[in-house]
Amino acid sequence: xxxKLSAGFVVLLIAAVLQFFFASAExxxxxxxxxxITFAFVFGFWELLVLVIxxxxxxxxxxxxxxxxxxxxxxxxxxxxxxxxxxxxxxxENFLAIALGYLLLYCGAAPARILQEWxxxxxxxxxxxxxxxxxxxxxxxxxxx
Amino acid sequence: MRKRDSLFLIVCIAVLIxxxxxxxxxxxxxxxxxRSNFGSATPQENSAADLMAxxxxxxxxxxxxxSVAAQLPAxxxxxxxxxxxxxxxxxxxxxxLVNAGSGSGVQAGKAVVFKGIFxxxxxKTFSDSALVQTVFDSGFKMPVRVGQKxxxxxxxxGASPRAVSVKKDAALAxxxxxxxxxxxxxxxxxxxxxxxxxxxPDNLFEEATLGFAYDVxxxxxxxxxx
Numbered sequence: 001x002x003x004k005l006s007a008g009f010v011v012l013l014i015a016a017v018l019q020f021f022f023a024s025a026e027x028x029x030x031x032x033x034x035x036x037i038t039f040a041f042v043f044g045f046w047e048l049l050v051l052v053i054x055x056x057x058x059x060x061x062x063x064x065x066x067x068x069x070x071x072x073x074x075x076x077x078x079x080x081x082x083x084x085x086x087x088x089x090x091x092x093e094n095f096l097a098i099a100l101g102y103l104l105l106y107c108g109a110a111p112a113r114i115l116q117e118w119x120x121x122x123x124x125x126x127x128x129x130x131x132x133x134x135x136x137x138x139x140x141x142x143x144x145x
Numbered sequence: 146m147r148k149r150d151s152l153f154l155i156v157c158i159a160v161l162i163x164x165x166x167x168x169x170x171x172x173x174x175x176x177x178x179x180r181s182n183f184g185s186a187t188p189q190e191n192s193a194a195d196l197m198a199x200x201x202x203x204x205x206x207x208x209x210x211x212s213v214a215a216q217l218p219a220x221x222x223x224x225x226x227x228x229x230x231x232x233x234x235x236x237x238x239x240x241x242l243v244n245a246g247s248g249s250g251v252q253a254g255k256a257v258v259f260k261g262i263f264x265x266x267x268x269k270t271f272s273d274s275a276l277v278q279t280v281f282d283s284g285f286k287m288p289v290r291v292g293q294k295x296x297x298x299x300x301x302x303g304a305s306p307r308a309v310s311v312k313k314d315a316a317l318a319x320x321x322x323x324x325x326x327x328x329x330x331x332x333x334x335x336x337x338x339x340x341x342x343x344x345x346p347d348n349l350f351e352e353a354t355l356g357f358a359y360d361v362x363x364x365x366x367x368x369x370x371x
């Protein structure tokens with residue numbers, strides 16, 4: 001359990017590093033959110049909660065609450081409880097959840113700008129799915145073993 | 146799940162919740178460490194940016210002296226230095242959190258300056274910190290003037306800020322300085338330089354894409370007007 005949880009922390013740190021690296025080139029992507037949604041399919045609830053709170057600790061940029069941080073934390077937990085709802089292939093549900101998650105994040109954080117921001121939304125969904133694909137299969141197989 | 150594992154996870158959750166609510170600044174420090182090591186400009190880039198910032202500030206001074214000196218108030222000196230704690234981590238806004246808040250006399254709506262260049266306004270204050278909306282936030286708008294002739298324009302923030310609604314016969318040119326002309330802010334403070342000009346899609350106005358002499362992701366300390 002500790003080894004798997006440590007892998008989760010490492011993935012989140014890699015996601016944060018990638019995020020800052022791309023941000024320095026003015027490419028604004030959010031890999032941490034995709035990682036958390038993927039974790040909802042491979043971790044138990046309490047492990048997921050630890051990783052979600054850790055992400056909030058790193059990502060929160062102000063002392064007060066915010067819609068973005070709420071969605072970042074609540075959506076992966078909601079996905080955890082709904083993950084068996086569709087009974088499709090797990091990887092497909094994961095990718096669908098990522099697309100839905102980013103859409104919700106954009107609607108929650110910038111509802112008035114969603115029409116102008118759609119290229120950025122699609123870029124985030126594509127990058128999120130790509131990042132998720134890289135971590136989902138190894139973690140999922142690890143969970144099955 | 147074994148009892149020992151459950152206990153370990155509960156302790157982890159309790160510790161993390163305590164960190165989030167009691168000492169969020171440690172999270173900001175981790176964020177700053179990751180950002181400075183993996184996401185900000187190199188020292189060479191910073192020194193080039195310093196020179197560009199000085200150049201931009203000098204251009205602004207020149208524009209002021211040549212055209213609007215008589216209208217300028219005394220140079221504002223009542224500023225408070227603040228360190229950047231953290232940055233908005235997503236792509237919807239461009240905000241920074243600084244380590245001076247209402248307890249130090251910071252008020253919402255005040256100008257925030259980096260190396261003599263206007264970079265944003267105080268959006269919200271907390272007791273020990275304040276949230277600054279930078280000019281790169283897509284919700285940021287303010288009246289500005291452009292160039293030595295002081296053409297009126299509207300500054301539109303965003304990832305690629307623009308100066309729009311400039312009268313069509315204005316002779317804007319690349320290199321013209323864009324400076325503050327909004328109530329509540331010191332007049333004539335440099336904001337950006339014109340990079341290129343074009344006609345608005347409705348063909349009624351001139352507009353300009355803007356360049357900046359600093360990397361907002363590398364800004365570590367700012368001055369806040371009291």
